[in-house]
Every structure is written in structure tokens, then in C-alpha cells.
Amino acid sequence: MEYRRLGKSGLKVPVLSLGTGTFGGRGDMFSKWGNSDVAEATRLVDICLDAGLNFFDTADVYSRGASEEILGAAVKGRRDDVLISTKATFTMGDGPNDKGSSRYHLIRSAEASLKRLGTDHIDVYF
Numbered sequence: 001m002e003y004r005r006l007g008k009s010g011l012k013v014p015v016l017s018l019g020t021g022t023f024g025g026r027g028d029m030f031s032k033w034g035n036s037d038v039a040e041a042t043r044l045v046d047i048c049l050d051a052g053l054n055f056f057d058t059a060d061v062y063s064r065g066a067s068e069e070i071l072g073a074a075v076k077g078r079r080d081d082v083l084i085s086t087k088a089t090f091t092m093g094d095g096p097n098d099k100g101s102s103r104y105h106l107i108r109s110a111e112a113s114l115k116r117l118g119t120d121h122i123d124v125y126f
Contacts, residue, residue, distance in 0.1 A: 023036045023041050026066050041073070045071075056075070061091070068113055085125070
């Protein structure tokens with residue numbers, strides 16, 4: 001696998017990453033993309049790691065957080081072997097501050113993502 005430096009972050013990332021939009025399959029949009037459960041996601045992570053791909057991308061909005069939960073379960077016990085990116089900004093609730101790029105929303109979103117992922121850090125946050 002070819003790796004490249006990610007800007008000035010100090011991270012070396014593979015030229016490919018696995019997007020996890022199919023993990024969970026909840027909601028109108030994401031149910032059409034796929035519905036990988038923990039077992040299937042774990043198998044996909046295994047295949048990726050065997051090929052040298054260790055970068056996994058998710059977002060809080062993917063299946064209303066289920067994608068992050070499933071990814072977290074799939075990498076459990078090997079968190080130090082993977083890089084995880086996640087995203088925020090899109091609507092995650094009915095409140096006026098449950099969307100957007102305000103400091104308030106992004107901090108709350110990051111904390112919720114950490115909990116769903118079952119980890120103490122996010123490697124790349126969009």
C-alpha cells in the first residue's frame with residue numbers, strides 16, 4: 001500500500017480509505033446504500049488491514065450514528081492499528097444548535113462521536 005503525508009499533520013495515510021456509509025443502513029438515504037452489521041464490518045476491516053489499508057472514514061450523520069458505533073465495534077482491540085476520520089456539521093437533532101459548524105455544535109458532535117466510536121481520540125476530524 002502506498003502512503004502519503006496528510007498535510008502538516010504528521011500522519012502518513014494510505015492513498016485509499018474505506019468509507020463506512022454502508023455501516024448500519026438506517027434512515028431513508030443510508031438504507032439504500034447498504035446495511036453492514038458488526039460482523040460484516042469486522043470482516044471488511046480485516047480485509048483492509050491485511051492489504052495495508054488502515055484508514056477508515058465515517059460521519060455522525062451516517063445512519064444517525066450507527067456507522068460510528070459499528071466501526072468502533074469492528075476495530076475494538078486494535079484501535080492503535082487504525083486511523084479514523086469522522087465528520088460533523090449536518091443535522092443530528094431537532095434543536096437550533098443540532099447542526100452547523102458552530103464551536104458549540106462541533107464540540108458536542110466530537111464528544112458524541114468519541115462515545116459512539118468507543119475511543120478516546122479521532123485522528124482526522126472534518
